[in-house]
Amino acid sequence: MKYRFLLILFFVLSLTYGQVADLGKLSRGKFYSSAEIKDKHNNTRGYFLLYETDKVAKETYQLEYILLDENLTKVTNGFITEMKYESWFFTAKKINVEVVLEGRKLLIGFADDIAGEEYFKRYRILDIASNELSDPFIYNKNTLVKNPEFDRKHSNVASNQSEEITFYNGVGLMAHSKTMNKKQGVTDRRIVRYDDELNELWTFKYDQIKAKKLTSLSYLNSDNEVIVMLNHYLKNGNVSKYLNELSVTFINSENGNLIKEVPFPKDDYTYRVVDCAIKDDRIYVMGNMSEKTKEGFVHDSKGKGLYKFVFDKETGELLDKKYLLWENLLNNKSITINKNGVVKKEGKMYIHNMLMLDNGKVIAVGETFLNKPIITNNMYLFELAEDFSVSQCFEIEKFRNKFSNTNAYSSTIKRYGLFDFMDYQDLGDDEYLFFLNDNEKNSKNRKKTTLYGIISYSDGEFKRQTLNLKTETSTIFATSAKKGYMLLVENFDEETKATELRLEKVNF
């Protein structure tokens, strides 16, 4: 307990009156955006916030960033100067941030938000050990440019923004260039690894502008030995079209050499990858599959089941394939599902996550839904044994959300955050927490209780509890927080009462 031992005057000059109050208004910052700092186990480790503090020149602003730790204690703050697009027609109202953590480095992506779309992407790295923020850098035309000269000219948009830069787990800073432009002399796609000083370590080139079939690589997982990428082939031409051809590409993290490319089985299915785990000398690629489609995207109404492919980490050889077909669950007592993965009276099954446990089991997180109109229904947690048979199916009844006059594929429903599943936390030792929203979306009806579902998985057992946040004087939002905790944000109706942020330990 820290006591403050003061003999004070009652009056504290708050500088909020008269002319000085005008100064206060002028000096006040404007909130832009924030991002949660998560580790590779999906646990929150801190928060990054960005504010505008001043306009210092045309389209140029002084910004303040604030770094909070997992307990919401301020770690550091600092000031940077950034440009933001403004014209008579469109204006970026704010600058968005996204953060990726690797070790003790935090990569921060900045982007102008123009009508909900992001432009002029650039990056900085915050060294968590020293709290020092780097100068900005971008990856553009196959070059990493440090401290680039920015402008916001229409004619120069392409030169003023970065291609994707991120941290790969256990590897470090990576740039992924997907743009090919003959006029600019950029004729291949590539993945480039950089060291802490932003020096290039290796380049993996994987596509040529003239290729008949293009590769579309997306990151799945990595460690200090291997990078696992998913490839979805496209037919090259005036309009690129996706093909029902997927493969897993393994790249050596140390030197960037291709280890192996393994095509997905040429069978009656189309595959979607949900999660990828690297454990010891094995790589597990897991997801769901549907009846075969032309462009290689799973069919929501014709789901066939779940799969797990096991690869040798060193060679990339496919060692094992396991399937769970929905038709094998027709007689399951815990779920009434048909062979197309449609649950009776609830709808199709969307798989949010497939989590690999240390004991070889997998937990698949599913939520039922309908496309037209969009309806989200109950959730299901499947515990899958090593042979991929269902050892447990845990149903979570929740509020049925209906969005009138809508029609969307599951991928779009997920992208726009319309599902009720919120997030999960990996507590270690094969213990997990799953959070879900159990409320009518956008409801302002105070008579309704505000409910959040928490499902714990501990000692191989699922348990559900409902967090009832009913209040007549405030509105409470819940979100996942540091390991084992939820962050409750309570906004009171009474204007003078400050918003209350509470970190509450989840009981289980």
Added chain:
Amino acid sequence: MKHSLLLLFFFSFFYAEGQTSFSPLDTLSRNCATKLKVEYVKKFKNINNSREYETSAQKNIIKEIYGGLQEDFIEKIDDNNFICDGDINGYLNSLMNEILTSNSIDKDIYRILLSKDSQVNAYNTGDGTVVVNYGLFLAVDNEDELVFVICHEIGHQFLDHLKKDVEAYARLSTSEEMIKKTKEIKKQKYGKASMATNLLKNIRYQSYSERREKEIEADSIGLVFYRQTKRSPAAAISLLQKLDVSDTEKDSLVVEDYKKIFEKGGFVVKQRYFEQEESLFQTYTKDERFNTDSLKSHPDCSTRITLIKDYLDNKFLESSTASSTGFEEIKRNSVYQNLFNMFSAQDYGISLYEALKLYKHEPEDPVLKNIIYLNLVKIYDSRKNYTINRYVPKHDNLNNTKSLNRFISFISNIKMTDLETIINNFKS
């Protein structure tokens, strides 16, 4: 009301059974708050009606400031922040009267109140009221030190520090120079906020610098008043020496203490209850915008001690005047009463933490055992309702001690069924 009476009963019950002679002050009754509110609403009305202003612009600002301060004070009364116990209030009044009489100061405007706040603190509200926090009784060792604190606060009132501060602020805010500067800043196309911030920063530094000077003035005149009481001058110095080290936690709880306290009736304290996820962050840096030294509202204690010693020409008695029996009784009860105050203010976490630190040395103490039980019950309920962070502080690697963070981990990580077991073990 029913709840309040029950609570007092719980504490008082051990008065008969236990070794200590503790009976808590009634801090929960509304009667006192009702009377106090009537008194202060009337007082504020009279003060506001008799106040004079240089200009109408200043009048608006001054009225606004006092309005806010008075509203806050009435809110404290409504929240039952003040203790109305005949004996203890009578005792504090006698000390104030001693100071005022020995210095021939008109007693009419002065009033002393006791807040149940556990923070070691006292303040002057500028209308003649001196508020002493109950927590102060934990810090002072003798009556002389308490009298010096009151002298210091009377000093603020005597020198009209609050009034002068408010008027100076109103003058500054309505001055031609400030209006001109603000207009100039508003006219700027770019860099407006930085210019306004810099100007505000200077005003703030200046204001804090003046406040530090006022503290020294209050020490100085407080010492003059204090010497007239013929009490030992050593108290002024010993008090400030205590202030200097007051941020240091005097005791702590380690895992072994938890084992000693809670391992009863088959309950075993597990190491994982104390686990706290290691933070990514090890370095916390200061706000770049402000020089924190310039924002100190008080001068360093060492500076104040030197000034007082100089003033006393380094001639001061080492021993204190004998404290009255009234002081001794309050001091004896202050530890329990403070725990009770924190409990009634719903600071269950800190009340429990402080109680456990005492209980580890006095495992047979029935009052401590009881307050531990009551706090545990409240904490159990709040964990169940997901409101624990309202009543128990959160982990804070910058400001909390390791011991406090360990306690927070214990309270947060312990299984609810285990919490039930230890509650039962503490139930009498």
